[in-house]
Amino acid sequence: MIIQRKAQILMGSSNLENRTNSPFLTIITVCYNSSKTIERTLKSVADQDFDDYEYLIIDGGSKDETLDIVDRYRKVFGDRLKVISEPDNGIYDAMNKGIRMASGRLIGIINSDDRYEKGAFKTVADSYDNEKHLVIYGMMRKVQDGKELETVIYNHENLDNQMINHPTCFVTKDTYQDFGMFDLKYRSSADYELMLRLYHETDTIFKPVYSIIADFELGGMSGSQTGYRETLQLMKKYGTISSGTYIRKVLKSHVYDFVKGRKG
Numbered sequence: 255m256i257i258q259r260k261a262q263i264l265m266g267s268s269n270l271e272n273r274t275n276s277p278f279l280t281i282i283t284v285c286y287n288s289s290k291t292i293e294r295t296l297k298s299v300a301d302q303d304f305d306d307y308e309y310l311i312i313d314g315g316s317k318d319e320t321l322d323i324v325d326r327y328r329k330v331f332g333d334r335l336k337v338i339s340e341p342d343n344g345i346y347d348a349m350n351k352g353i354r355m356a357s358g359r360l361i362g363i364i365n366s367d368d369r370y371e372k373g374a375f376k377t378v379a380d381s382y383d384n385e386k387h388l389v390i391y392g393m394m395r396k397v398q399d400g401k402e403l404e405t406v407i408y409n410h411e412n413l414d415n416q417m418i419n420h421p422t423c424f425v426t427k428d429t430y431q432d433f434g435m436f437d438l439k440y441r442s443s444a445d446y447e448l449m450l451r452l453y454h455e456t457d458t459i460f461k462p463v464y465s466i467i468a469d470f471e472l473g474g475m476s477g478s479q480t481g482y483r484e485t486l487q488l489m490k491k492y493g494t495i496s497s498g499t500y501i502r503k504v505l506k507s508h509v510y511d512f513v514k515g516r517k518g
Contacts, residue, residue: 276357276358276359277306277307277308277334277357277358278306278307278358278359278360278379279304279306279307279308279358279359279360279361279362279375279378279379279424280307280308280309280310280352280356280357280358280360280361280362280427281299281307281308281309281310281361281362281363281364282310282312282349282352282353282356282361282362282363282364283295283296283299283309283310283311283312283363283364283365283366284312284313284314284345284348284349284352284363284365284366285311285312285313285314285316285320285365285366286313286314286315286316286320287316287317287318287320288316288318288320288366288367289316289318289319289320289322289323291366291367291471292320292323292324292366292367293323294369295364295365295366295367295368295369296323296324296327296330297369298364298369298370298371298372298469299331299364299370300327300330300331301372302370302372302373302374302375302376303372303373303375303376304375304376304379306379307334307358307375308334308335308336308356308357308358309331309334309335309336310336310337310338310352310355310356311324311335311336311337311338312338312342312348312349312351312352313337313338313339313340314339314340314341314342314348315339315340315341315342316339320366321337321339324337336355338351338355343438344438344441345365346436346437346438346440346441346444346445347436347438349363349435349436350435350436350438353427353430353435354435356427357427358427359382359426359427360378360379360382360388360390360424360425360426360427361424361425361426361427361430362378362423362424363420363421363423364421364468365421367471368421368468368469368470368471369468369469370467370468370469371395371465371466371467371468371469373465374392374422374465374466374467374468377392377463377465377467378390378392378424378463378467381461381463385426385459385461386426386428386429387426387428387429387432387433387452387456387457387458387459388425388426388429388458388459388460388461389410389418389423389424389425389426389429389449389452389458389459389460389461390423390424390425390461390463391407391410391418391419391422391423391424391460391461391462391463391467392407392419392422392462392463392464392465392466392467392468393405393406393407393419393422393463393464393465393466393467394406394407394419394421394422394466394467394468394469394470395466395468395469395470396469396470396472397469397470397471397472398471398472403472405466406419407419407462407464409462410449410453410460410462413449413450413453414450414489414492414493414494415489415494417445417446417449417485418449418460419467419468419470420445420449421467421468421469421470422463422467422468423449429452429456429458432456433451433452433455433456433458434448434451435448436448440484440488441480441481441484442480442481442484443481443484443485443487443488446484446485446488447488450488450491450492454492479507479508482507483507486500486507487500
């Protein structure tokens, strides 16, 4: 197997960060028991017409066939592929691990049930103009049960009301190093918190690309009432909604969960 434990990764991380022949892109996939979906993610990376990247798989200690499927792609990716498998503190903790390991100039994060469109890496590379603090993002196809529902792009100028398409985002390593990574106190909206922080509190440039970069599989915590309430919390923090509106919407959300017989 190609699994590397934490101690081995950390021993090599300084070499990754300091080598002169660093890749242009770092792609990160976080996963846990993702055997039903991860192959389409792996294939979408392997099918890119752009070779200057490294691919980091951050696994949470899967107990199904996830790592066996990843292993089948070792010959496809060669030494671009690096895998760490160990327990983590949730999806954003895993993403932060990947960011700390990354040696690329631009970092893209694609979950194990999503996939990149063909040509996405080249599109992103062509959009980069040596900006230090930069978020490139593009159009995203929403998919459910194998069916396309819609293709969308949410402009960063409306970030106070709507998160941009995170699966399409590529962020410079300098941005993470200078302004921080995902805040682990948010269980499902740390990506939104990060983008709001970058937009309101830093000189980061947001650059939209009007091409489809990724396909997003609907579902998961970000679409739940828990995720919705975290989003409301962030909107209140950044002044998009008033405290009164926040309280009303949160109470309504809890009532919805109660009626549906859900906790959270």
